[in-house]
Amino acid sequence: MIIDFHSHIFPPPLIAARDKYLSDPCFRLLYSSHKARLAAADDLISEMDASGVNKAVIQNIGWASHDLCVRTNDYLLEAAARFPARLIPFIAVQPLAGTKALGEIERCAAAGARGVGELRPDVQGFGLGDDRVIKPFVETVAGNNLVLLLHADEPAGYAYPGKGAVTPGVLYPFIAANPDLKLALAHWGGGLPFYALMPEVGAALKNTWFDSAATPYLYRPEVYERAADLVGENRILFGSDWPLLGQRRCLDELKALNLSTQTLNAILGGNAAALLGLE
Template sequence: MIIDFHTHVFPPRVKQKRGQYIDRDPCFALLYSQKDAKIATTDDLIESMDKAGIDVSVIVNFGWITHELCAETNEYILESIARYPKRLIGFVTVQPQSVDAAVAEIERCTQSGAKGVGEMRPDMQLLDFDDESIISPFMEAIKKHRLILLTHASEPVGHNYPGKGIITPDVLYPFLTAHHDVTIVCAHWGGGLPFYALMPEVPKALQNVYFDTAASPFLYQPKIYSLVSQLVGADKILFGSDYPLMPQTRPLQEINSAAIDKEEKSLILSGNAKSLLKL
């Protein structure tokens, strides 16, 4: 079994009227202003999954800056998981600064089958992790419904790219420590956070934290699979492609050539996700 823990889909109208959404949301504009930036619908994803031999995909929403855009696109996520209940798992998004509306949206989406919240973009959504009036009700709602939070993460060094952002390990670490009782997935290998697991106090802070491999071929050499497995354990790694940023076949080819054993590969490709998602 193969589970892709990090894919993105948008309603057909977003694909058809890209320019309108670029005008409405600066985060969307940053990532999708270029004509070659791919936008996929649910049907596109299912076709890709069939081609790549992927059994289940987690469809994560986007870090929209307004509550209205979050709710509009969440509806498509919910419709998609209802259409393909055996193939798709839904993660929805909220703007935590909307506070009461954000909590109500989490409640609504949970009742319709959502299993997580994400992909959170704290920098683009202008979130202050120290503002308890915003963060506390948001995280309490996630905790109440035993949801998984998936957040964007980025590297503090290296090449720049659209959407890289500033959610680096030093920004994430205090947040993860403060909310150790919530299951949190840090996308894109957590911006390199696993490398700090060599520090004695860090593994304790990461007890409920996982790392997905989204966009890995654009970020790291294939040896990252074996290195991070050694540092935090293969049981902390979730296979993710970041489709449609790249074909789902590409990261699969990479992990199949990685220097990890069969048991580690099985955990990364499906075992860990099955456990988290209770499949």
């Protein structure tokens, strides 16, 4: 089974009127250029069929507005209900909305959401170390047996649209403070696996997974091999970041490596299935 753990879809009315939403800081950061493609659920299903992908986690983005979180969450939940064997919804929340955000997590979990993400703390305006905001948020996510997916940024390398400040130095204290939270970090955790050789960091990552979204833009393909050595093959989740990148391109790059069948199958879908409790 192939599971793409990192894809994004949007409601067709939003796609048709994208410029109306550029006042949101996260949407503006990612989609102010019309070269940045927006796509809907049917587009993703067509891509999956063409690329041989069985299931995809459909993620939201880090909206600043609670109302926009709710509106776009509704679309993701509806899309998953239309394609229950194919799409797995992760929803957006604005933790600064307080009890409204907690209620939205409860509502969406009851409707079939399997996770929260892609959360963007720096763009959404809160800190991962702000216990007043973060503690009830984490408790609600964990209490509903959801996975939290955080965007992550590299502290080095080139600047690109969407690159922010959620680096390993920001992520590690949060991970260490929440050892029981099921956490997935996008984009290889901004390079966090490479700190796993530090004993205290390696021990703290026992409940953390890393997705490979946008790998062709960030790392050489052997990042899969190095990360498997550092954090274990069972902690890596294949992700494309579709529609930013085509699924087939990302799959071809992964399959061209000299990985064992066991490691390849784990990364392609076995790890995601285990994390999400899929049959």
